[in-house]
Amino acid sequence: MRPLPELTPENTAFWTGGAQSKLMIAFCGACDKAIHPPQVICPACQSRDVSPREVAGSGTVYSYTVNHQPWLPDMAVPFAIAVVDVDDAPGVRVTAPVTGCAPEAVMIGQRMHIAFEPSGEVWLPLWTPLEGAAA
Amino acid sequence: MKAAITGTGMSDIGRNTGRPAMLHLADAADRALARAGLTLADIDGICTYPGKADNSPGMSPLGTGEVRNALGLQTCWHAAVPDGPAQMAPIMVAAMAVMTGQARHVLCFRALTESSSQSAGRRASIPGAGRAEIGGWLSWLVPVGAMSAANWAGWMATRYFHEFGMTREHLGMVALGERQFAQMNPAAVMQKPLTMDDYLAARMISTPLGLFDCDIPIDGAAVVIVSAADAAQDCRMPPLRIEALGSALRSQETWDQRADLTTMGAHDAAIDLWSRTAFKPGDVDVLGLYDGFSIFVPLWLEALGFCGHGEAKDFIAEGQIGPGGRFPVNTGGGQMSGGRLHGFGLLHETCLQLWGDAGARQVAGAKTGVCAMGGGFIAGAMLLHRD
Ligand SMILES: [Zn+2]
Numbered sequence: 095m096r097p098l099p100e101l102t103p104e105n106t107a108f109w110t111g112g113a114q115s116k117l118m119i120a121f122c123g124a125c126d127k128a129i130h131p132p133q134v135i136c137p138a139c140q141s142r143d144v145s146p147r148e149v150a151g152s153g154t155v156y157s158y159t160v161n162h163q164p165w166l167p168d169m170a171v172p173f174a175i176a177v178v179d180v181d182d183a184p185g186v187r188v189t190a191p192v193t194g195c196a197p198e199a200v201m202i203g204q205r206m207h208i209a210f211e212p213s214g215e216v217w218l219p220l221w222t223p224l225e226g227a228a229a
Numbered sequence: 230m231k232a233a234i235t236g237t238g239m240s241d242i243g244r245n246t247g248r249p250a251m252l253h254l255a256d257a258a259d260r261a262l263a264r265a266g267l268t269l270a271d272i273d274g275i276c277t278y279p280g281k282a283d284n285s286p287g288m289s290p291l292g293t294g295e296v297r298n299a300l301g302l303q304t305c306w307h308a309a310v311p312d313g314p315a316q317m318a319p320i321m322v323a324a325m326a327v328m329t330g331q332a333r334h335v336l337c338f339r340a341l342t343e344s345s346s347q348s349a350g351r352r353a354s355i356p357g358a359g360r361a362e363i364g365g366w367l368s369w370l371v372p373v374g375a376m377s378a379a380n381w382a383g384w385m386a387t388r389y390f391h392e393f394g395m396t397r398e399h400l401g402m403v404a405l406g407e408r409q410f411a412q413m414n415p416a417a418v419m420q421k422p423l424t425m426d427d428y429l430a431a432r433m434i435s436t437p438l439g440l441f442d443c444d445i446p447i448d449g450a451a452v453v454i455v456s457a458a459d460a461a462q463d464c465r466m467p468p469l470r471i472e473a474l475g476s477a478l479r480s481q482e483t484w485d486q487r488a489d490l491t492t493m494g495a496h497d498a499a500i501d502l503w504s505r506t507a508f509k510p511g512d513v514d515v516l517g518l519y520d521g522f523s524i525f526v527p528l529w530l531e532a533l534g535f536c537g538h539g540e541a542k543d544f545i546a547e548g549q550i551g552p553g554g555r556f557p558v559n560t561g562g563g564q565m566s567g568g569r570l571h572g573f574g575l576l577h578e579t580c581l582q583l584w585g586d587a588g589a590r591q592v593a594g595a596k597t598g599v600c601a602m603g604g605g606f607i608a609g610a611m612l613l614h615r616d
Contacts, residue, residue, distance in 0.1 A: 095361075096371065096372060096374070096376065097360045097361060097362055097363040097371055097372060098361065098362055098363070098372050099362065099363060099364070099368040099369075099372045100362040100363065100364040100368060102364075105368075130486065131366075131369055131481075131483065131486075156388065156490070157384040157385070157387045157388035157391070157490060158384055158387055159380050159383030159384045159386075159387055159435045159436050159437075159438075160383075160433075160435065160436040161374065161375075161377075161379075161380055161383070161434075161435045162432065162433040162434060162435065162436070163377065163379065163434045163435065165376045165377055166376070169376075172433075173374065175373070175374055175375050175380055175384065177384050177485045177490070185486070185488065186486070187485050187486055189369065189370065189373055189375060189384075189485045190373045190374075191373060191374045202387070202388070202391050213372075216372075218372060218373060219373065
């Protein structure tokens, strides 16, 4: 079994937003900075007014890797992991496995949309290609 | 700086040795002390990375306490540094300890039994494996399937390839060069010739990184003795003066959020290093660069200014870093052919070169060396000079 994230007050919105199919990113209420990984203080202005906000759930692949090594006995390989620049959240990337296309079809610049799968108390993100969309 | 390396030693490292970590450690300590012309009674400080840890099998079986007990040390100062400028952190804080008078001769060590532990059926070095939950920076990687540093290095390499036209053959040249050096180093664990065909045909781990882009888990230990400058004068070998250290980090503690993932924390640490010395990259005779994965070598070369950003593939293809090159890297075989001692092996080899003790692979007249450890957001760099 792969470990799940420990839930904290600042990361719970991200890891449970999938229950409503929402990608929740932390933003500063004072300067509007997108903060990821989420934290309770804005690193830009030190405001404590940080709260999660739903974003569109789309993004562009910044990079990726196709994992071929079964690191755990129950791990099915190969699968692609994409590092995605998230729309509407400047500077924020969300890294997640890719579903909905062959691992070798993932490309830098590819447009993606978020999906989620429940696991324990959390909803793990997945990236899935936006059909017909180019970079 | 008023600190120097006066001795280094390595145990007979190997795969699946079945030997207790403490025997490896004791052998490495004996050899380092002999080289320094010191005895255990001279050692008054001890330091390690990361300290005893059992979260990954065999990754750090010994803490300072057990080693103090086993070697019968009576110390003025001790520390373990799990959260510092990469695996170099204990060397750095030992230098600060001797410069502030906390100790005169600090025994810094790294011991691993990853090979025996993995052979005994426990899984490879996967952080958090077997736990139900994980926190901190790893919680943004492991739960989403990015369980291994091979994945994290993999997406850095993918981006670098995309931006700069590097190919697997360039990384293959790094691996082949290290293997050629290893064949000149009886202590290296991999001695068989490695061809480009072998490299390209090996199984993929995490694209674009294959089996020979990864370092090799081993059992072994290395000891580095850091001494106060005045105390170093009494030692057997010429002191290797710590000319400068670089530890800066200007991005978040993550493997995926740094704005430009064709750079690493290495780039911040390297700028810091050169800002503290009059030496320039052109003054360097020999390099020990962290090679947990092959892609870290070109990134460190660029970080340290041996070539420009995006130029490492040509620098490597020109033969600059292999045997006979102007800037030989990881002359002991590195971690990919020598075995993974988490940077301590690279520092040991750099010191051997500066003492003229590197046998068939000796770089003639080497006096100045740079050693750099870490990947991703973890980075520490050191410039050593023999006066
Ligand atoms: Zn703010």
